[in-house]
Amino acid sequence: MARVTLQTIAEHVGVSRMTVSNAFSRPDQLSADLRARILDAAQELGYSGPDPAARALASGRTGVVGMVLTNSPRDAFTDEVAVGFVRAVAGSLGDAGYSLVLLHSSSHDGVVPARDVAMDGAIIYSCTPRTKAVTALTERRLPIVTVEGAPVTGMPSISLDNSAGAYEAAQHLSELGHSDIAIVVPTVDADDEPPSESVMATASSTAAGRLDGWIRALTEAGITPRIVGTPSLAIDEILKSRIGRMLDAAPTAVLAWSDLGALEVMEQARARGIRVPEDLSIVGFDDSPLAARVSPALTTVHQDIDAKGEAAAAALLAMMRNDPMPASQVLTTRLVTRDSTRPPAPVE
Amino acid sequence: MARVTLQTIAEHVGVSRMTVSNAFSRPDQLSADLRARILDAAQELGYSGPDPAARALASGRTGVVGMVLTNSPRDAFTDEVAVGFVRAVAGSLGDAGYSLVLLHSSSHDGVVPARDVAMDGAIIYSCTPRTKAVTALTERRLPIVTVEGAPVTGMPSISLDNSAGAYEAAQHLSELGHSDIAIVVPTVDADDEPPSESVMATASSTAAGRLDGWIRALTEAGITPRIVGTPSLAIDEILKSRIGRMLDAAPTAVLAWSDLGALEVMEQARARGIRVPEDLSIVGFDDSPLAARVSPALTTVHQDIDAKGEAAAAALLAMMRNDPMPASQVLTTRLVTRDSTRPPAPVE
DNA sequence: CTGAAAGCGCTTACAG
DNA sequence: CTGAAAGCGCTTACAG
DSSP, X not given: OOOOXXXXXXXXXXXXXXXXXXXHHOGGGSOHHHHHHHHHHHHHHTOOSSOHXXXXXXXXXXXXXEEEOSSOHHHHTTOHHHHHHHHHHHHHHHHXXXXXXXXXXXXXXXXXXXXXXXXXEEEEESOOTTOHHHHXXXXXXXXXXXXXXXOOTTSOEEEEOHHHHHHHHHHHHHHHTOOSEEEEEETSOOEEEOOOHHHHTTOOHHHHHHHHHHHHHHHHTTXXXXXXEESSSSOOHHHHHHHHHHHHTOOSEEEESSHHHHHHHXXXXXXXXXXXXXXXXXXXXXXXHHHHHSSSOOBEEEOOHHHHXXXXXXXXXXXXXXXXXXXXXXXXXXXXXXXXXXXXXXXX | OOOOOHHHHHHHHTSOHHHHHHHHHOGGGSOHHHHHHHHHHHHHHTOOSSOHHXXXXXXXXXXXXXXXXXXXXXXXXXXXXXXXXXXXXXXXXXXXXXXXXXXXXXXXTTBOHHHHSOOSEEEEESOOTTOHHHHHHHHTTOOEEEESSOOXXXXXXXXXXXXXXXXHHHHXXXXXXXXXXXXXXXXXXXXEEOOOHHHHTTOOHHHHHHHHHHHHHHHHTTOOOEEEXXXXXXXXXXXXXXXXXXXXTOOSEEEEXXXXXXXXXXXXXXXXXXXXXXXXXXXXXXXXXXXXXXXXXXXXEEOOHHHHHHHHHHHHHHHHTTOSOOOOEEEOOEEEOOSSXXXXXXXX
């Protein structure tokens, strides 16, 4: 049997194809009675509504927004902050009738999702601008919002004031009296070294902002931190072993670039009998749901992930509506003092 | 300026539209030299590749797979198990060149994503069959895989042996010597009551499977549990207050339908000075990342979320390839004994 | 290896 | 409130 299309229904009911289309897409364009007859016929013939691909081509709208995440979704979804962001974006977008499609940044068999998936706009989350996916997306001249990364020319970006948050965290430690402080941060290839230009230049934009804030505050306090890093984006084996080495001659406090990183330090410290916070203070970043739950509860820099997701979605929706170009935004952070930090133990 | 299309490039290079199409989509159909010239021209004219919507209409393929989650993505992404599932599915699908689109189950302005988004197949995760989204999807006659829910007729389903897992959990408690046991489970409206048909009939399919397993094991041991539930899908205020009431006359052990539920019980118990596991044993379900991290580490029923996601993706990919219809699968569970369970304290 | 023909299923914009 | 015309940008299947 041939496929059922608008035409089939039109013939069955004895109206034009256009009227059937209106019955589905513009209910106000025809009488309620006629519309009911058309919908009944559609039901009867097993027609589930206008074909989305055809509709997208004819109307120029897909109802879909793309999101490219740092790496593959596989990596990104390991990160609570990224998950929270996706959640907030998908929620806000859904409220406006849009669906979110997760775009792989790699390609398979010549398929580059960022180039080949139909969409009305896109959000680029925490990506380096030179990713293939980002390039492909940019070339399409779609509305784009960048989050935590270098903005696409002429497009708005949403980011966090990473530097100010980190500054506050470092200041907190120095005010408590700490001066032997280590920084733990990925995307920076450093093994317990003092900060240097060459080491810091490798940082991702988020890491760079946080590094900047930590170093500023510590420099003002006359403190030179040690830096423990890894070239990768995540808590890999390199970072774990470097954290271990750092704890061999443990500082009195650690600044971690994320709560997960802070927990890794906390676990390794515990395994060695280093007490937190008595022997070692730890400050995280993000205030993920875990932070308040672990024991001791983690002092950390709070960021409002929901607000970030909503801001990104709102900016993109405005662009897709052809509203005036939305402004870029820098969201603020707030230090949350819990139980993982206290003054250093007096020297005996 | 007019939009740049295949035609534009074709005229510029002096070949047919078809040849330009081949340059992008079937590189083996033309000489490398000609292809390079075409691609250069495209680059120069700012053509980023064939329009995805037009390509989808003409070819009948979109490269996109839909997923409908229990409720809105907003709710689903609060659940670590759901997040892990999405992660595994998106990863497997991405490896095959497909992107995953998250489908809102509600509608906005007459837009029903499950009906209106172009896709090649869909995964229905943990939904009741009567959801509008599920109905809409089914009517489209797309390849569909159902996960943790009633299968769509003629389509494969992937699920967990919830009943066997729960059986093992309950058996563990009875073997430890517990006989005063409470069950905590959502989608069941019960306030510390003994099991009854009417109460249990409301359970979602996942909850129903787990309830079945718990009750079977306890019945065999001659134990009548108390049931603490809530009509909703999540840990809401009703459930929290009912847990509180249950702890007023605390049992010696609790079976929770999820690790998050188990943690809620653990926290409320701690707040009341009820020690876990000395005064109260707790068993969770899922073995989420949190389970091993909390203290005391949670005894729970492990399920392999990655395997579940991969199985769902593999089944759907097979259907989209027109392979023979894949078989439904029931995945197994495994009890992981950690520190939150022990024999009940001797009666003094 | 290249191209002319036919068509994918719908919507926009307009006329009545 | 309804419909005839034109077109969205591409690919499939075939002929040369």
